[in-house]
Amino acid sequence: MNPVLRLSHGLLCGRHHSAALGGMRMLHATVSSRYAAPPSLAGIQASQLQKTLTTSPKPILPKEDLVFGHTFSDHMLTVDWTSTKGWEKPQIKPYGPLSLDPSCSVFHYAFECFEGLKAYRDAQGNIRLFRPDMNMVRMNSSAERLYLPQFEGKEVLECIKELLRTDERWIPEGKGYSLYLRPTLISTENTLGVHCANKAMLYVIASPCGPYFKTGFKAISLYCDENNVRAWPGGVGNRKLGANYAPSVGPQVAAEKKGYQQVLWTIGEDFELMEVGTMNMFVYWRNEAGEVELITPPLDGTILPGITRDSILELTRTWGEFKVSERKINMRQIAKASQDGRLLEIFGAGTACVVTPVKRIHFQGTDYNIPLDPTNPDAQAGPVTDRIYQTLFGIQYGDVPSKWSVVVE
Template sequence: MPVLASKSEEYAAPAAVQADSRILGAIKASQMQKALTNDPKPLLPKEKLVFGHTFSDHMVLIPWTAKNGWGKPQLKPYGPLQLDPSCSVFHYAFECFEGLKAYRDSQGNIRLFRPDKNMERMNNSAERLYLPQFDGKEMIECIKELLRVDKRWVPEGKGYSLYLRPTMIATENTLGVHRANSALLYVIASPCGPYFPTGFKAIGLYCDESNVRAWPGGVGNKKLGANYAPSVGPQVTAEKKGYQQVLWTIGEDRELMEVGTMNLFVYWRNENGELELVTPPLDGTILPGVTRDSILDLTRSWGEFKISERKINMKQVAKASDEGRLLEVFGAGTACVVTPVRRIHFQGKDYDVPLDPANPDSQAGPVTKRIYDTLFGIQYGDVPSEWSIVVD
């Protein structure tokens, strides 16, 4: 398989941002100050890991102020943050975050998957909140140092990884909605197994017609904490009805948006008789997922079917299902990589999604499974790719 190179460019803040105080005192990984724990925590058996419940020994913290810019990175034992009750992050949701993983390959090396894309997206999220910009390359070096110190926390075995959560919060201890004058960028790490307890199994979706995840002119394309809390209620409702995830839509025709916290893909034979893989376009309402971008680049390199980033609605999907043209549906994201869909509930009816007619026991269609296996192979170093970065 050919080496896949990222199409993304190194993030550069807009000129208007480059000139302001938010980028004073750039982050320098070489200036990191370390204070390692004297009481390392015991490792939990990997079979008992639950996503986001266990955390490694250390974390990275980098303070920022409008007056002095970025301070020196600190690597210190994992523990509580000391914040004033009036901090604007608590009152006005000045917070953005990222999610990426570190993997242990068969030779014991620790690998990252396209971390430059996560840094690019985090800078875009921070810019929307008028939080400070940072040098993505330097931040990746800070993350690598955390991984070197906490490398024992990266589990062995396929399907296991160390989830990394860079987060930026406004820390100014005054009330009032205005640009932040102080902030904190930090990174914590959590060893994990499969995101869904059931593993790589097809799920059911409930099409929510009462709520929307994002809207034109909003912040659906940013990874802000404020986008996630409002999704909990609809998710609980879907689960009570027997479905694992919410299918987010918008408009009278129920235009498809995302599935749970994942990007959505539909593989079908369109009305022109073409085999086509479709995902909603990045129109400002859709999060620009790293896995989404990787799937588009990967499948385009195959050259075997049409790849489209365009609007598609649930009425079209329902019609395709009735006519036997709906072939596969799946969600994609960092936590799960790829999650196949087996049914979609829409306006009182369940629409079944074929899995693999040639294999009744399969949990995914052939295209979904091929995408999953290829990305999985890249992440664990089995498939050569420039997307996989070894932490030396």
């Protein structure tokens, strides 16, 4: 992992940009101070937030009927930007359609990036967020790559907190339920020319949800795609851009038709592991040297710097019970480890699902079964995967004390 976020200052497309590159760890202390707008342009100011409340509140669905990303709360947050004035006053207003010209460059050239985080309800009724400052760092990194305007992360978080207070009734109670937040940044300039945007909009919508997978916390099967790649060196795999996701739908549908739930993305002749669907990937095994090791692919520019990924690395390193590595590993090594009985557990990790255990991988005509818990034939996860899941789950809902859990006052 690169040591610290390196930032360069300059004027691009008539405004200030900072380069947010590298890893996620150790960045939370620098978020608010390094993304300020230049003196000539207005930055986002939470103190200027204006609210217009809906006159027609929507009915709340029973939480058991929630489908991920299908139901939305009463209100949304929007902030407009222009290259001449900077950011306008933030607005909380009734959820509804955006009015955009058909020529907007977001429609034609994919000037769009987004984030995903959740608000949780703890046992005392408090609203909690999990490491939201890291989402702001990553979104600014994505914005920088698209030459979209950056923002003061601390100010946007304060606006998001007010949105949560406004739509508090939409945060479901109970473990496994949350309010998913989708910050999005798009170009709204009316032009067919390919150049950096002079108009943009940041908006946040909220969706109550239950478990991401309908099956709940259960092991999934993977199909190793030998023909398509999710990202490549020098590309934008380390940014959360909408353009990274649409091309993955075809391979995902093909994998499902073959009886597998997710695609295992690889790259190169040795099929180096990249990601699992839209999740970071972890392998827990006994390596060739006989060491028990947890591995995840390194942040080499092709891997999304997941916040859950970073949390797992930091958490397991504090345990000090096995080797924890960020290094390359390929499917040929996985196949050999499976044949040798050295493969212990594999799982994916991300905001939507937290942790998802893997039970089977199809690679070059062979299904490789991944051990779960040999002491429990009904187990859906191995002991390390389950421990990671339960710990992060406990932090998110406030049961496990941690600096990562932020209470919305």
